[in-house]
Amino acid sequence: MMMAAASQPTTSATTDVLPYTIVIGLEVHVQLLTRTKLFCGCSTAFGAAPNTQTCPVCLGLPGSLPVMNHEAFILAVRAAKALSCRIAEFTKWDRKHYFYPDLPKGYQISQFDLPFSSDGKLLVCDSKGRFAPRTVGIVRVHLEEDAGKSIHDESTGCADSRIDLNRTGVPLMEIVTQPDLRSPQEARAWLNELKLLLVYLKVSDCNMQEGSLRVDANINLHIPLPDGRIAKTPIVEIKNVNSFRSVERALLYEASRQWDEFNHTHAEIGSSPKQTRGWDDPAGVTRAQRHKEESSDYRYFPEPDLVPVTVSETELSLMTSAQGETPALLRSRLESQWSISAYDADVLVNQGIAFVGYFERLATILSDGKSASNWMQQDVMRMLNENTVAIESFPVRAEGLAALIAQVSSGAFDTSRARDIFSEMVKTGRSAAEVAASMGIADVGDDELMSLCRELVACNPKIVADVKGGKEQAAAGLLGQAKKKNPNVNPGKVRQLCLELIRAM
Amino acid sequence: MHPGDMSACEIAGAVARGDISAFECTQAALSRIDRLNGSINAFLHIDAEGAIASARSIDSRRARGESLGPLAGVPIAIKDVLCTRNVPTTCASKMLKDFRPPYDAFVVERLRTSDAVIVGKTNMDEFAMGGSNENSAFGPVRNPWDLSRAPGGSSGGSAACVAAGMSPIALGSDTGGSIRQPAGLCGITGLKPTYGRVSRRGLIAFASSLDQVGPMARSAADCALVLETIAGHDPGDSTSLKADVPPYSRLLEESLAGVRIGRVAAHFTEGLNPEVARAVDEAFAVFRAAGATIHDIEMPHARWGVPTYYLVAPCEASSNLARYDGVHFGHRTDTAQILASHAADRTQKNNIDSDQADSTLVEMYRKSRAEGFGSEVKRRIMLGTYALSAGYYDAYYLKALKVRRLIRQDYLNAFEKVDLIGGPVSATAAFPLGEKTGDPLSMYLVDLYTVTANLAGVGGISFPCGLSASGLPLGFQLQSPALAEPLLLRAADRFQRITDWHQRRPHLEGTLQQP
16 A cells, blocks of 8 residues: 555656646746837847947936836737736836846836736636646736846856846836646646737737746645645745746756655745746756845835826727737637637637738638638648748738639649649749649640540459449549549549449440 | 126126127136136036137127027036036046046036036035035035135035136036025025926936926026026926926016015024024015015924935935946946955865855945945935835835825915915025034034925025125025926015125135135
């Protein structure tokens, strides 16, 4: 019995029966898609030479004053509304103080006790059903300015540090969730859904490589004890995760690490301050980060250089009037409007708004959602992947693809022939008809087809006998020969015609 | 008349008419500065070259028949807390000793476009923190009326400059009385406009919610002329008001008949020097004779003004001054020395501590700030840092904000009964240099009558209303509701049409030989 109990948990990769519950909350920083910074007119473009996108305001020069970028505020409100947040009628800015070389003012302009929005939620579903739909509460969404970038060059051995202030003052939106996620897989899926939403709303490009989206994950375990009490392990904040995949891996690692640690130490929440651990991606482990010498006291206080922002109902509706469809709404609309499955709708929507736009144009022309969806998922996606091209610059327009599909339906060519044509259309940018002509693919005339079939039937007495004997599938032997004689023939038509000829014999 | 004795209004008129050239006016100002500044130390930087260049440009434009700005050829001194493009702007601090801003403050831009001639940057208390100008890293300013006395502060350089006739007008900044108090102690007129009336862009922040730029001159009429130029909405300052700018200098004619002036009895109890009290009451009598009515009013929370101010202002200052850390601009300690001592430590321990980089950085911060700031600035940074710290915020900063609201309400209540509030600017005439430097609390009390206007955001003006027995100027202060500068200036101007206190000048020539 003891043996069985000891070997039971965590050994099977597929088991859902863990001896604990994983509790995860996320803090996501998202860079807003504004042209200029949050409090000055400097460009937010990524990749410029260091310190070329700065001005007295973002450098924090004496006498400079911030002025709020309304565009940033509107984008943030749009995102918060889509996250079902309550938008505050009155919101203000606060200064968060700490000394660091990439923070030139010695404080960051952020929002402390009166964020512009709070109390939202975002649902994540898994179309493959790997986990039950999960609604994740959102504690708050607030705006703040980014700090600069410190580049620590340890290669020289003299710990030279360089500072790039191009990023200083870039608008960030911080989204803080409730600890509602229950698995690393859910966390990853939820982040995907959040990213999809923000990209759909054109609030952010969510490019993690360029730092437009950054994630910190908080995790601990709730462990039922034999006496019925639930032990909660100390919360760990994981930093330095650079992809959603890393978030999942880091959380998986951290959950098992906390389980092992609990079995050794029995340490529970409150016994030590919240720990920060950094994710070491190549090593696949989290490592404790060094404690700050002094505990941080940010000395928040209201930013006196900026006026509070008040938002009336009218302004709010104006701000969100241009709001696009959220991915969730889009999925259910595609499902009902085009009679496709929830799974198909999910696949299409996850490819992005331009992909869905292409799909809907195609489906409209064809008046057939199912066929459009199949072509999009099989052929268009394959072409996009093979050619590493985005749908926005895909050389074949929906109209052109629709013409091709129509010819397949009319029986002009079979699907495999159509795929060859499509591939050539993508390569050359020419129409289906042009490609077909250049490949020598032409509609075979009825007379020509008839004489070909007569010839086949005449030359293959064995097959004719088999078919006559009831083995209709023997006719397949004629198709290969037909293809050899004229590659343009439609095998379906050949088969039908030959069968008719044989029956008439 | 010697251009150095002319008012700004007179100079602008004479230059526009061609009676006198901008160059002559500028030369007159520069030569007086040259003669007097060694004794008074009003200027930290004299921009003779820049001033002469602008004067010549004004004169040649006039010669070509081009129209000139309203301050054409008027020499003006700028408090060194205001940024001037490529011209040193130090805040009288070692921290910014070598700082040359790449931009002009909003008010400086306005002065340039109105053809004023900027002659230099005036001395002040470091980062505008002080009431005597003794906190300058570059030596105190001496009061032109008595070189052994302080000119007041923090705009002491601007006040002394105007009082000594080195320029007819100057700009100051007022966070708790820094324009009005030195104006009072130097016998000139100084206006603190309503908060938001004048843009703070390019004004190096001390306490952002209290700071306001204003004119200092020998008359209310000149203050009106300057305010006309510098007031107005600036999209670059989110706290600047979107109110139209009235033509202040043309709104001075109406009489004071029926204007109600409030008198706060509590101002006249303990602490007010009897000479000051007498002069202030005589000023009330002048206003009564001019048709105004005087009414007793109460400002029940005014007595909490100084403690409230000394929480709000240091809290904001501790934050505003965080940027002076030696990294991007301002004074940086000798880092080579720090690195060398750490290198020595490393060899000794023969290992590299992972905290090393940070502690080098922290040491650089500590030393840069310790060396760059003077003791009063450090005191206020520490006060503010403490009051904003976790666990103390509610008891200090938040409580101070609540009292600030009560003080603001006092003003709103008072201004339902009266149009203006009159009273003293300072409890005494100019005090001897060194008298209060050993006792910060007594120095803080010099703001007693002025801080509440900043806390409430209302306007205030001070102007001379008498002389003490020892011949020192005594000041009167009027405060008005927000944006009532037209009335404020009209009342002060009316007083100056009736009396001649503002025309009294210090007897400088005999005392110039002193250090």
